[in-house]
Structures are given as C-alpha cells and as structure tokens.
Amino acid sequence: MARILIVAEHDGSALNPSTSKCVSCAAAIDGVEIDVVVLGASVADIANQCAAIDGVSRVRTIERPENEHPIAAVQAPQVAAICDDYSHVLGPSTTFGRDLMPHVAALLGVNQVSDIMSVEGPQTFKRPVYAGNAIVTVEAPDDAKLVATVRIASWPAAAGGNAAPVEAVTVDTAVPSHTQYIGLEATASDRPDLQTAARVVAGGRAFGSAEKFELLYELADVLGAGVGATRAAVDAGYCPNDMQVGQTGKIIAPELYVAIGISGAIQHMTGIKDAGTIVAINKDEDALIFEAADIGLVADLFDALPELIEALR
Amino acid sequence: MEKIIVGIKRVVDYNVRVRVRSDGSGVETDGVKMSINPFDEIALEEALRIKEAGKASEVIAVSIGTPEAQQQLRTGLAMGADRAILVTVDGTVDPLSIARVFKVLAEKEGAGLVLLGKQAIDGDHSQVPQMLAALWGRPQATFASGMSIDGSKARVQREVDAGIETVEVELPAVISVDLRLNEPRYVKLPDIMKAKKKPLEEISIADLGIEAGPVVTEGSYASPEGRQRGVRVDDVSALVNLLNEKGLV
Ligand SMILES: Cc1cc2nc3c(=O)[nH]c(=O)nc-3n(C[C@H](O)[C@H](O)[C@H](O)COP(=O)(O)OP(=O)(O)OC[C@H]3O[C@@H](n4cnc5c(N)ncnc54)[C@H](O)[C@@H]3O)c2cc1C
Numbered sequence: 165m166a167r168i169l170i171v172a173e174h175d176g177s178a179l180n181p182s183t184s185k186c187v188s189c190a191a192a193i194d195g196v197e198i199d200v201v202v203l204g205a206s207v208a209d210i211a212n213q214c215a216a217i218d219g220v221s222r223v224r225t226i227e228r229p230e231n232e233h234p235i236a237a238v239q240a241p242q243v244a245a246i247c248d249d250y251s252h253v254l255g256p257s258t259t260f261g262r263d264l265m266p267h268v269a270a271l272l273g274v275n276q277v278s279d280i281m282s283v284e285g286p287q288t289f290k291r292p293v294y295a296g297n298a299i300v301t302v303e304a305p306d307d308a309k310l311v312a313t314v315r316i317a318s319w320p321a322a323a324g325g326n327a328a329p330v331e332a333v334t335v336d337t338a339v340p341s342h343t344q345y346i347g348l349e350a351t352a353s354d355r356p357d358l359q360t361a362a363r364v365v366a367g368g369r370a371f372g373s374a375e376k377f378e379l380l381y382e383l384a385d386v387l388g389a390g391v392g393a394t395r396a397a398v399d400a401g402y403c404p405n406d407m408q409v410g411q412t413g414k415i416i417a418p419e420l421y422v423a424i425g426i427s428g429a430i431q432h433m434t435g436i437k438d439a440g441t442i443v444a445i446n447k448d449e450d451a452l453i454f455e456a457a458d459i460g461l462v463a464d465l466f467d468a469l470p471e472l473i474e475a476l477r
Numbered sequence: 478m479e480k481i482i483v484g485i486k487r488v489v490d491y492n493v494r495v496r497v498r499s500d501g502s503g504v505e506t507d508g509v510k511m512s513i514n515p516f517d518e519i520a521l522e523e524a525l526r527i528k529e530a531g532k533a534s535e536v537i538a539v540s541i542g543t544p545e546a547q548q549q550l551r552t553g554l555a556m557g558a559d560r561a562i563l564v565t566v567d568g569t570v571d572p573l574s575i576a577r578v579f580k581v582l583a584e585k586e587g588a589g590l591v592l593l594g595k596q597a598i599d600g601d602h603s604q605v606p607q608m609l610a611a612l613w614g615r616p617q618a619t620f621a622s623g624m625s626i627d628g629s630k631a632r633v634q635r636e637v638d639a640g641i642e643t644v645e646v647e648l649p650a651v652i653s654v655d656l657r658l659n660e661p662r663y664v665k666l667p668d669i670m671k672a673k674k675k676p677l678e679e680i681s682i683a684d685l686g687i688e689a690g691p692v693v694t695e696g697s698y699a700s701p702e703g704r705q706r707g708v709r710v711d712d713v714s715a716l717v718n719l720l721n722e723k724g725l726v
C-alpha cells in the first residue's frame with residue numbers, strides 16, 4: 165500500500181482548497197498514510213488547516229524564511245529531501261503545483277504523471293491529453309517513486325473535522341539564492357474564487373470592451389457567481405489574465421457555467437468539461453458552444469443580459 | 478549573453494480536431510497538419526527580439542523528434558533562428574529525457590538562456606522546463622507573459638492563478654513562456670529560401686549519451702465522454718424558468 169506525501173498550497177494565510185482535493189485523490193490511491201507537508205516562513209495556521217482535513221495522518225512543516233514565497237528552485241530540494249519515506253508525492257495541478265512538482269520529480273530522477281483525473285490502480289491513472297480531446301491511461305513503474313499532479317477539477321474536496329498531529333521537520337538542504345521574488349499583482353475582488361465557485365459566469369470577445377464587460381460583473385453579483393473569460397477577452401484587455409478559463413487558463417467544475425458571447429473553441433471547452441450545467445448565450449445559432457451546452461439561447465447578449473439580470477434580481 | 482537555445486516541438490496543429498484512433502493506440506496523425514507547438518513559436522519570437530535588441534548573439538532552435546521535425550526547424554530558421562539542431566529519436570521520448578538533452582546542449586553551447594514553451598499541446602505535460610532547471614541547477618521562471626533582460630539578470634512576469642507574479646532570476650536561466658508574451662512574426666517567402674542554407678545539424682539521442690527512463694508508459698487512448706445534447710430556449714424568461722426548475726438559481 166501507498167505512503168503518500170502531499171505538498172500543501174497556500175498564500176501564507178489561507179490554505180488553498182486544492183490541497184484537500186489532492187487528499188481525495190490520495191485516498192483513492194489507497195494511501196495507508198497520507199501526510200501533508202507545509203513549506204512557509206510562518207506555518208502554524210496553515211498547518212492547523214491541513215490537520216483538519218479528513219484522511220490526513222500527519223502534517224509536517226518546514227519553516228524557513230526562504231520559504232516565504234513559493235519559489236520552485238528553493239522549495240523542490242526541501243521536498244525531495246523528505247521523500248524517502250514515501251511511495252507517492254502529489255501536488256495540485258494549479259500554477260503552484262505545475263511549477264514545483266516537475267522540479268521535484270527531476271531531482272528524484274523520475275518522470276511525472278501530470279493531471280491525474282482518475283485512479284485505476286496504485287501506479288495506474290487516467291489523464292487528459294490534446295487539450296482534453298483524448299484521455300490516456302498511463303502506468304508508472306513500480307520500482308520508482310511516483311511524482312504526480314492532481315487535476316483538481318476532477319476531485320471533490322475532502323471533508324473536514326480531523327485533528328491530525330503536526331510535527332516540525334528540520335531540513336538543512338542548501339537552497340539557491342539565484343531567484344528573487346519581487347511581487348504579486350493580484351486582482352482584488354469580493355466575488356467567489358473562480359476555481360471553487362459553485363456558479364461561474366463567463367464572457368468572450370463579443371463584449372467588445374472593458375466597459376461593456378461590466379455587465380457580466382452585474383450578472384455575477386446577482387447570482388453570487390465567480391467570473392471567467394476566454395483568452396480572446398483577456399487578450400483584448402477586457403479583464404485580467406487570472407480570469408481565463410481553458411487549456412492554458414483555469415480548469416474549473418462549477419455546478420452552473422453561463423457562457424456569454426463565447427464561440428466554444430476546444431481550448432476553452434477543455435476548461436469546463438466537468439461543469440454541471442452549461443448555459444450558452446450566443447447570437448450565432450451555429451456556434452460550437454451549443455454542441456456542449458445543456459441550455460442554449462440564441463440571442464444578442466446586449467439584449468439578453470440586461471433582461472436576465474433584471475429577471476434574477 | 479552569447480546564445481539562446483529555443484525548444485521547437487513538432488505537434489498536431491492546434492486547429493485540428495484531434496480524433497482518437499479506433500483501436501485506442503493513440504490519436505490520428507495520418508494526413509493531419511503538423512506545426513510548431515504554439516508556445517514554442519512564442520519562445521522563438523522572444524529569443525529573436527532579444528537578439529535584435531543586441532542582447533544575444535545567436536539563437537539556436539532545438540527539436541527532439543523524428544526526422545520529420547526538420548520541417549518545423551526549417552520554419553524556425555525562416556523566422557530567424559541562426560541554426561538548428563535535431564536530436565533524433567525513434568518514437569516518442571519522456572519529458573525527463575528531453576530535459577536531459579536540453580541540459581547537455583545548454584552546457585555544450587554555454588547558453589545564457591533556454592526559452593521553452595510552458596507546455597506542449599499534445600502531451601500537455603508542462604514538465605520539461607522545470608525539469609531542465611532542476612537538472613541544470615539554474616533558475617526557472619515558468620508561464621512568462623512579460624520579460625526583460627538587464628545584464629546578467631532577467632525580470633519575468635509570470636501568469637499565476639492569483640494574478641501576475643514578478644521574479645528576478647540570474648542568468649543562465651530557463652524561462653517557459655505563456656501565450657500573452659508576444660505575437661510571433663509571419664514568415665516571408667524570401668526567408669524560407671534563405672533558411673534552406675542555414676545549418677541544421679542532426680545527432681541521435683544515444684550519441685548524446687542519454688538513455689530514457691524511468692518511463693511512464695502509455696496504455697490505451699479513449700475519447701472523452703461527450704455531453705448529452707441540450708435544449709434550446711426561446712427567450713430569457715424560458716431560460717430563467719428552466720434554471721429555477723433545476724434549482725440552479
Ligand atoms: C495554444 C492555445 C491555447 C489556448 N488556450 C485558451 C484558453 O485557455 N482559454 C480560451 O478561452 N481560449 C484559449 N485559446 C484561444 C481559443 O482558440 C479561442 O480563440 C478563444 O477561446 C475564442 O474566444 P471567444 O469565444 O471569446 O471569441 P470568438 O471565437 O471570437 O467568439 C465570439 C463569439 O461571440 C459571439 N457573439 C458576437 N457578438 C455577440 C453578441 N452581441 N451577442 C451574443 N453573441 C455574440 C459570436 O457569435 C462568437 O461565437 C487558446 C488558443 C491556443 C492556440
């Protein structure tokens with residue numbers, strides 16, 4: 165049976181829900197022991213949040229000033245240093261995990277399994293390729309450590325209520341100083357986080373300007389929804405990059421996804437294939453998006469959207 | 478900086494609607510349009526701009542693949558790369574081995590920068606740049622949507638889930654690029670002619686002393702589960718009624 169280490173994702177104050185989704189994946193691998201490691205400059209709060217996740221055996225912390233910001237070249241050697249006891253090392257397939265985990269894998273001399281969607285056996289998994297146009301079953305060798313990222317949209321969050329023990333680990337591994345963190349430009353928003361929101365409304369190029377994109381925020385606010393966008397909308401400057409949904413943006417699985425003025429390009433659709441109900445509003449009745457939509461409305465968004473906002477208010 | 482190495486992977490063109498072969502052995506590639514991985518085109522464009530700004534002397538395009546990848550390297554040369562190296566392999570290669578190839582070449586060439594795509598759109602691994610940084614012991618800046626070189630350092634804007642993160646790395650470094658970094662130039666006909674005369678060296682992966690492994694083996698391919706065909710509604714009030722019925726609003 166598997167002994168699994170999960171690298172926690174956090175921003176220094178809050179644990180990212182991706183961690184608890186990794187625990188669900190680990191439980192499916194039949195982990196006899198699921199440990200979570202927290203790297204940070206000040207880890208007590210985050211460690212407690214990890215300890216509460218159901219299924220976690222033990223939380224290990226590595227507290228060092230160098231760990232204040234997640235720099236892969238700094239954190240990977242520390243993760244690699246505590247890997248001996250584990251058969252599997254998992255991280256989320258968010259930008260945090262995608263940056264860090266392959267670095268860990270290479271230090272351990274193994275390949276990584278990226279984006280686990282389902283577990284077929286302790287070393288056998290399904291993962292998406294070609295922007296989700298195909299699903300391949302892959303098998304990692306038995307005699308090597310397995311490093312993987314977990315496609316978080318495929319996994320539910322594990323329950324809470326646990327109280328796993330927390331233990332500090334001292335890792336003296338030398339870490340490089342060749343990479344300096346300068347800063348983060350985050351988009352301030354009171355709306356639900358795109359990656360975990362139950363409802364998401366999203367807009368495409370059709371909005372035509374950042375001013376008109378405001379209509380979408382109005383809809384989001386009456387629905388209590390997170391806001392997403394296509395690459396075209398982000399490229400055109402209607403909204404910030406962290407709203408992009410799709411192959412190169414965020415992969416999400418809300419209960420309700422309302423796509424407005426979005427054509428439905430494969431690179432976009434791969435980001436929402438696990439959504440519960442997809443609603444599409446598009447003025448072109450032949451738009452690709454209608455092939456995947458559960459509910460379609462052929463309409464001009466500038467007519468339909470104000471009406472929809474009014475009806476839901 | 479003297480040299481920039483750029484990774485050029487040959488992949489199924491992003492406009493192709495990829496289909497899984499009926500026997501599950503992979504995806505259909507017969508008669509399918511192949512192109513440079515779109516992220517790699519952006520990496521090459523960035524390398525050319527750095528060279529044009531006088532901050533590098535040579536841009537080397539590298540592909541690991543079958544002899545057909547010559548086509549993509551020729552396109553890279555036509556875009557403006559100075560020379561190309563094709564590291565030949567029989568079939569597909571695992572990301573760790575590809576990272577090993579880049580490490581050997583980066584050291585041999587004394588590269589100041591290795592620019593790669595943030596992911597190849599066939600395997601969607603997103604591993605090679607990070608692995609190269611680990612093996613080479615140099616900084617990594619992944620998912621770059623902006624960058625500038627200043628002497629022995631690069632400042633990179635990274636597209637992360639929370640927004641845009643800025644880091645500063647010492648050179649040599651590995652940078653993986655995202656879509657918004659730049660708009661690649663179009664190749665002009667005379668450049669295609671000129672590119673035919675540029676050097677394209679071939680070397681086998683074995684001659685570089687690299688053995689594959691340990692490899693994650695691929696089993697069968699399947700098409701993703703399709704979604705059920707949905708319904709059309711005539712107007713906004715019908716939409717709202719349906720959403721109400723389903724308990725979604
Ligand atoms: C390597 C690669 C990765 C990519 N990754 C992503 C990704 O992660 N996410 C992503 O989204 N894209 C991605 N793309 C881009 C993708 O291919 C499409 O170009 C993009 O999704 C199109 O965005 P859009 O639907 O907003 O624009 P368009 O395709 O231009 O569609 C606009 C739609 O709006 C409709 N419309 C216009 N006016 C109105 C109106 N008044 N009312 C109602 N409807 C209207 C039109 O009928 C049309 O269907 C990627 C591309 C590449 C090459």
Ligand SMILES: Nc1ncnc2c1ncn2[C@@H]1O[C@H](COP(=O)(O)O)[C@@H](O)[C@H]1O
Binds near residue numbers: 602
């Ligand atoms: N066979 C290859 N030849 C050249 N470059 C490659 C190859 N495979 C991967 N790369 C580079 O590594 C990046 C990330 O690839 P991957 O980790 O496979 O998603 C690509 O965008 C390329 O720049």
